[in-house]
Amino acid sequence: MNDMRAALYDSYGPPEVLHVGTVPVPVLQQGQVLVRVHAVSVNGGELYGRAGRVRLVTGRKFPQRTGIDFAGEIAEVDPAVTGLRPGARVWGVLPRTFGSAAEYIAVRPRNLAYAPENISLVEAASLPVGVTAITALRTRGRLKPGRRLLVRGASGGVGSIAVQLGKVLGAHVTALAGPKNLDFVRELGADEAFSYTTTGPSDLGRFDVIMDTAGTELRAFRRLLAPGGRMISISFDIDHLAASLGYILASTVHGRGRVQFFSDNPKHDRLAELAAYVESGQIRPVVDTVHPLSEIAAAHRALEAGGVRGKHVIQVV
Structure with a gap:
């Protein structure tokens, strides 16, 4: 397993610049876990990033990635990490970066938590x-x-x-x-x-x-x-x-x-708290439309059009 599919763009522009390409699977660093991503959602910040409206932050190096949040299952755990095991259902948000719209991501335990057990991972992707x-x-x-x-x-x-x-x-x-x-x-x-x-x-x-x-x-x-x-x-x-x-x-x-x-950078405790609200039935996921990864451009276009109910979700696997 050396390569994986990921949503990429080679220049700033409209949703049509997005495409699915191949990039290396992340190599785990000390203290990280490898997550097999099942689904992600589309967020407003990603639209600004893709359009080049915050290029002072995103820079001019291409190809660039998209995706902030994720829901999936742990594929591999660095030996330095305790309390997490392969196969566990997790969700989270990348720390101030893009790139979750891919088959695998490497993330530190503080940026994820166990996903709610009473909803699917596709539904869970709408919530982090x-x-x-x-x-x-x-x-x-x-x-x-x-x-x-x-x-x-x-x-x-x-x-x-x-x-x-x-x-x-x-x-x-x-x-x-x-x-x-x-x-x-x-x-x-x-x-x-x-x-x-x-x-x-x-x-x-x-x-x-x-x-x-x-x-x-x-x-x-x-x-x-x-x-x-x-x-x-x-x-x-x-x-x-x-x-x-x-x-x-x-x-x-x-x-x-x-x-x-403020621009939040969610950590484990808050993600776990949100999971408790979901499992108790006090908060429910709201999914507008589920798109395959190959149609991520359509998902961006739909969010830009407005009138969304909840989240546009990208199903990766």
Whole structure:
């Protein structure tokens, strides 16, 4: 076993630059495990990377890889690793890099955990980035029972988990989503659901926590925060990056309503916590469409088109 299939691109551009090629199977370093990947999901950051919109980070060396999260089973364990065995079902997120859309990946134990036993690995692949919702709502937002939560982008991959988690934490959840997804987010548990095409910030009330997955109109939505409220953004307006980040920075210094931006780097404990929520039935996976690895370009195109419900998942094996 020397080579494997992986999603690659040889230049920045539209989804069509993606193709399936052959690369060497990773050689385990000390303290790593080799995971046979069953499925991954498509995330917004990968779209920016493939399009070359963050090339200061991704660089100009090609071919480049894609994929952040994964679900699969352990194929090999370095002798220095204890507590993990070949054949175990695991899921996780690569630490600030791309490359999980492949048959095998090498990863350290702190970046994975046992996958939930009550769902398939394809379903599991839709969930690992959901740990972002746990960090955003409970740690950054300090969401408590009875508080009012607004989720922007409530039908998407992270937003759909945030809606569910908000209800688990006892909040009153208001969801903003596309007009075709309002019943869907209500089924996830939202107490109220509004279309972002017809409902603007001025049409909404006050909230204790706002979870933003859009990265736009931060100033307008910040005005909806109740005293002491917190707005957590996991995205940014790539077309107005300096202004968006400058506003977030200023809001952490001035004013009662703070806007926080963060890019999560999930670790074992949070992944294990998410697995417990799934196994208890409190959070369920939401898969929009399952695509074979050979159709990864179509999956990217579909996510760019919008209107997604949960995740586009790439089945590798």
